[in-house]
Amino acid sequence: EPEVTQTPSHQVTQMGQEVILRCVPISNHLYFYWYRQILGQKVEFLVSFYNNEISEKSEIFDDQFSVERPDGSNFTLKIRSTKLEDSAMYFCASSEMGTGTVSKGYTFGSGTRLTVV
Amino acid sequence: AQKVTQAQTEISVVEKEDVTLDCVYETRDTTYYLFWYKQPPSGELVFLIRRNSFDEQNEISGRYSWNFQKSTSSFNFTITASQVVDSAVYFCALISAGAGSYQLTFGKGTKLSVIP
Numbered sequence: 001e002p003e004v005t006q007t008p009s010h011q012v013t014q015m016g017q018e019v020i021l022r023c024v025p026i027s028n029h030l031y032f033y034w035y036r037q038i039l040g041q042k043v044e045f046l047v048s049f050y051n052n053e054i055s056e057k058s059e060i061f062d063d064q065f066s067v068e069r070p071d072g073s074n075f076t077l078k079i080r081s082t083k084l085e086d087s088a089m090y091f092c093a094s095s096e097m098g099t100g101t102v103s104k105g106y107t108f109g110s111g112t113r114l115t116v117v
Numbered sequence: 118a119q120k121v122t123q124a125q126t127e128i129s130v131v132e133k134e135d136v137t138l139d140c141v142y143e144t145r146d147t148t149y150y151l152f153w154y155k156q157p158p159s160g161e162l163v164f165l166i167r168r169n170s171f172d173e174q175n176e177i178s179g180r181y182s183w184n185f186q187k188s189t190s191s192f193n194f195t196i197t198a199s200q201v202v203d204s205a206v207y208f209c210a211l212i213s214a215g216a217g218s219y220q221l222t223f224g225k226g227t228k229l230s231v232i233p
Contacts (some may be wrong), residue, residue, distance in 0.1 A: 031219060043162070043208060043223040056220055089160060095219065106221065108154075108162040 002026040006092050006109035013082055013116055021077045021112045023092030032075045033093040033106060034067065036060065043091065049075065082116045089113050119144040119213040123224035130199050131232050138194045138227045140209030146170075150212040151185065151192045152221070157205045165207075168192060199231045 005024040013019050025032050034046040047057040049067055066078045075094075079086055090113075093106035120143040130136045142151065153165040166176060168185050176183050180197045196203055206226045212219055 033221075035221070042225045043210075043221075045220045045222070048220065056218060058220075091162060107164070110161045113160070 002107070004092055004094055004107050004109035006090075006112050008112060009110065010113045011115070013114070015084060015116055016081050019079050019082055019114065021079075021090050021092075021114070023075045023077075023109055024073050025075055025092070025094030026096075026107055027073070029094035029096050029107075031055075031095045032067075032069070033095070034077045035091040035093065035108075037089045037091065037111075038085075039088070046077075046090075079114075082114075084116050087114060087116045119146075119149075119211050119222045121209050121211050121222055121224035123207075123209055123227050125227045126225070127228045127230070129230045129232060132201060133198050135195060135197050136199050136229065138196075138207050138209075138229065140192045140194065140224060142190050142192065142209070142211050144211060144213040144215075146213045146215035148214045150214065152210040152212075153183065153192075153194050154208045154210060154223075155205045156208065156226070162208070165194075196229075199229075201231050201233050204229060204231045 004026060007022045011019060030050060032049040035043050036046055037043045045058050047061045047067055048055045052069060064080050068076050089111045091111045092109040095106045122141045124139055128136060149170045151168045155163040155165055166183055173185050173187055182195045184193045192209060206228045208226045209224045210221045212221055
């Protein structure tokens, strides 16, 4: 079964540093997403991306965050200057909803655990 | 605005017991989609089921069953004859498709512990 691949699985960074989280969505999917889960809390929407632009973003997704699809396969989330409160599991997801149908909702990657120290 | 409420924060059952996880949702849209995801201790999100708002048929998959009731805005999940491997956090989630939004709104999750 096709998978969404995220790298790295765990990243430790110092406060104030920039990090880039990488994702390879499923090849025929059209919508891409980042979600965040602070330890022990619920999964929260960050941003959705379609047709090479952001289609939706949440209040969490402030100017410190950016997303990019630099080539035909990768989808990245950049945090410019990390803060302690950015420590969380970050999930990438993709979906085939360009057809207007919802099948499995999304396919999630296994997540990147970001630890800011 | 949409909202998902999972009132049960943690549940513990003894192996082979049946357990029901509750989910109540709120949305103004007539077209929406409901989901359950499982998050085992390893951390990934595992898709379990999707339900459309126009399909109230309940579903059974092995030991899992789901009861969708629009009248009470509920989408409950029952595990029959629970096993230790069912121990995980279970999230109910909603896509409320009005205005072209496909954002998943999650509940806070229910942590299920199955004791051998």
